[in-house]
Amino acid sequence: MAKNKTIYVCQACGASSGKWAGQCPDCGQWNSLEERRPPPAAPADSGRLGGYSGVVSPVQAIGAVSLDEVARISTGLAEFDRVLGGGLVPGSVVLIGGDPGVGKSTGLLQVACALGSRQPVLYVSGEESPRQIAMRSRRLGLPQEGVMLLAETVVENILATAEEVKPAVLVIDSIQTMQVGALASAPGSVTQVREAAALLTRFAKQSGIAVFLVGHVTKSGDLAGPRVLEHIIDVVCYFEGNLDSRYRMLRAVKNRYGAVNELGVFAMTDKGLKEISNPSAIFLSRQEEVTPGSLVTALWEGSRPLLVEMQALVDESRAEIPRRLAVGLDNSRLAMLLAVLHRHGRLATYDRDVFINVVGGVKVSETSADLPLLLAVASSLRNRALPGDLVVFGEVGLAGEIRPVLNGQERLREAKKHGFRRAVLPKANAPREKMAGMEITTVSRLEQALEIL
Known part of the structure; x- marks a missing residue:
């Protein structure tokens, strides 16, 4: 043998x-x-090249493909629908990732109960018993009609049950606990996670059943398991937010049916996740007295503007190497912008500690926060407060130039709606028509912005 x-x-x-x-x-x-x-190799089939004997899909001309828009399914949470691109697409596979305790299972249970009142939902849990899930749904006061519970970890058994009960939505909590019976490896391993996701994705495409997957993250914040998992599925969303804060942000980093980097804001309450329809209002809970180093900027998240407060603290350093710490921003970009401030703004921070914080736990990934960051640093360094009704946005280049950003007009409208009466923005973003009740100052160089303020 x-x-x-x-x-x-x-x-x-x-x-x-x-x-x-x-x-x-x-x-x-x-x-x-x-x-x-x-696993043992499958016997070769002489009738097919390479031993493959499956069903071959017909060839279609690109002009003959039907372009009828697929009707989306509302999840019952407007912020969740926004992140998904307008609702849940039948046959899609959505991955929800996040730290333990951030609200993944709670949010999906709310979505499952909201969908269950209109169509059948199968909730599969590999971590909790049906009794625990039912107790949580009663504690949150969720409707329980139409939601079926299954405690199972073998993917083949889950798919057989789904073919029998024929739900419209299938929830898997979590993908790290699932295992394929044909594989000998332990649940949570690279092979098991990859093959389980591939089987569930194939089932979703063939049956038209929408599938939610819950995924754990590692200490570095990446999805636990192979990166190829993110390429198999259609939508990847991450729950962000500190566990000591009541606010949670759901961000889409991949979406085949909508815009990426779309952001949904929720508040964690005793009744589960509550959606925040006006997130700018919660991030602008500023003190009545303006203080040095504080400034409001207008970000663009997905398809809407978002006003957040940026804080800077510049202090004398007692160490040989001054500290550079940014919460919600990239530390490398902070170091680069401080060099630009020294070279073109004549403000040196090489002998001082610089701390940056974005209020509310928001993570800034776009460059429109460059100019407000440098102005907040200058405000703290000079110990001079900036006006409380001022909003600033703009990208700063290495040569000290202020570059335009996308959707400048919509950012100004959002700032005016929340009571801001002054704005400093790039010259190329100047509105064509004057905005009543808004004093707008345009700048093309970093030196100009520092002189004006």
């Missing part, structure tokens, strides 16, 4: 090797190789 071969699979990247090593030869991760026995 032929001896069964043994392979070693990396738990970080999924690469396989014929012999064990302390370090993965592909990704360089240490102590990540796990011993596996490969």
Whole structure:
């Protein structure tokens, strides 16, 4: 008899090797190789090239493909629908990631109960018993009609049950607890997560059932499991927010049916997640007395503007190397902007500690926060407060120029709606018509903005 071969699979990247090593030869991760026995090879089929005997899809001309818009399903939460691009698409696979305790299971249970009042929903849990889920739904006061519960971790059994009960939406909580019976590896491994997601995705496309997947994240904030999981599915959303704060942000980082970087804002209450329809109001709970280093900027998140407060603190450093710490911003960009401030604004911070904070736990990923960041640093350095009714946005280049940003007109309208009467913005973003009750100042250089303020 032929001896069964043994392979070693990396738990970080999924690469396989014929012999064990302390370090993965592909990704360089240490102590990540796990011993596996490969599944028996399927018999070759002489009637197909390479032994494949499946059903081949017909070839279609691109002009003959139907372009009828698919009717979306409302989840019952407007902010959730916004992040999904207008609602849930039948046959789509949506991954919800986030830190433990951030509200993934609570939010999906609310969505499942809201959908269950209109069409059947199958909620599969590999971490909790049906009794625990039912107790939470009663505590939150959620409707319970139309929601079926299943405690199962084998994907083949889940798909067989779904074919029998035929739900409109399938919720898997969580993908790290699921396992494919044909594989010998443990649940949560790279192979199991990848194959389970592939089976569920194939089932969703063939049956038209929308599938929600709950995914855990690692300490670095990435999705636990292989990165290929994000390429298999249609929508990837992450819950953001500190556990000591009541606000949660749901951000879409991949969406085949809508805009990416769309942001939905929720508040965690004793009745579950409550949507915030006007997020700018909660991020602008400023003190009545203006203080140095505080400034409001207008960000663009997905398809709407968002007003947030940026705070800067510049203090004398006692260490040999001054600290540069940014919460909600990229530390590398902060160091670059401080160099621009020194070179073109004649304000040196090389001997001072600089701390930046975006109020409310919002993570800023666009460059429109460059100019307000530098003006907040200058305000704290000079110990001079900026006007409380001032809003600033604009990108700063390495040469000290102020570059335009997208959707400047919509940002101004949002600021005016919340009572702001002054604005400093790039010259290329100047509105064509004057806005009544708004004093607008345009700048093209960093030196101009510092002189004006």
